Amino acid sequence: MKNRMTAQALWFGEKLVDNLLHWFTVRPKLTLTLAVFVALGPFITKPFNIDDPMSIWAAQQVQAHPFDFYGYKINWFGSVSPMSVVSTNPPLVYYYLALAAAVLGWSEPALHFALLLPAVAVILGTYRLALHFCGRPLLAACTTLFTPAFLVCSTTLMCDTLMVAFWVWAVVLWVEGLERDDIWRLASSGVLMMLA
Numbered sequence: 001m002k003n004r005m006t007a008q009a010l011w012f013g014e015k016l017v018d019n020l021l022h023w024f025t026v027r028p029k030l031t032l033t034l035a036v037f038v039a040l041g042p043f044i045t046k047p048f049n050i051d052d053p054m055s056i057w058a059a060q061q062v063q064a065h066p067f068d069f070y071g072y073k074i075n076w077f078g079s080v081s082p083m084s085v086v087s088t089n090p091p092l093v094y095y096y097l098a099l100a101a102a103v104l105g106w107s108e109p110a111l112h113f114a115l116l117l118p119a120v121a122v123i124l125g126t127y128r129l130a131l132h133f134c135g136r137p138l139l140a141a142c143t144t145l146f147t148p149a150f151l152v153c154s155t156t157l158m159c160d161t162l163m164v165a166f167w168v169w170a171v172v173l174w175v176e177g178l179e180r181d182d183i184w185r186l187a188s189s190g191v192l193m194m195l196a
Helices: 002-026 028-043 052-064 092-104 108-114 116-133 137-145 148-153 160-180 183-195
Strands: 073-075 080-082
Touching: 028 116, 028 137, 052 092, 092 108, 092 160, 108 116, 116 137, 116 160, 137 148, 148 160, 160 183
Parallel strands: none
Antiparallel strands: 073 080
16 A cells, blocks of 8 residues: 555656656746746845946946046045946946836835846847757756856846847847848847847
8 A cells, every 4th residue: 555655656656757857848937037037036135246337336326426437536446436447337237227226116126037037048048049059958057057157147236238139139040040131130239230
């Protein structure tokens, strides 16, 4: 009797795993989105660190003076310098953070949540690009997600993940534009390259 119950439990467990794997493989975009939230969600309350304060100050400047995003000075390297000298990044991520903060607030969870969206875009873009070049696009996207550099960069407020999202989608649209002879995809790819 005990062996029979054990066999039934194992059979049920195997069926459950098979059904879950099937469900995830037929819904790759949802699977990958969930995977991003599972992998990066635990870091949503991570305290601001590294260059995050610089991103926050720049986003606050954008909210106060949208056309003068680097019009202030900070003491970052031990002496007061213009922000345009300290930050060598284009300001698009600061505009994104300013918009997110206007909607969600300036807390760690709010801003980290806002930057989960570009992380999802990177992974979904990697999946779509991999559809053109390999037989295992889900594996390619998961490998990208769990690359240590991507995991670390995606838990900060810096521009890295947003830039990669624009770049991956620029490549996707470029490849598809060439395959389909679609001028709009090629032009959109150029715009995304510029944003990256």
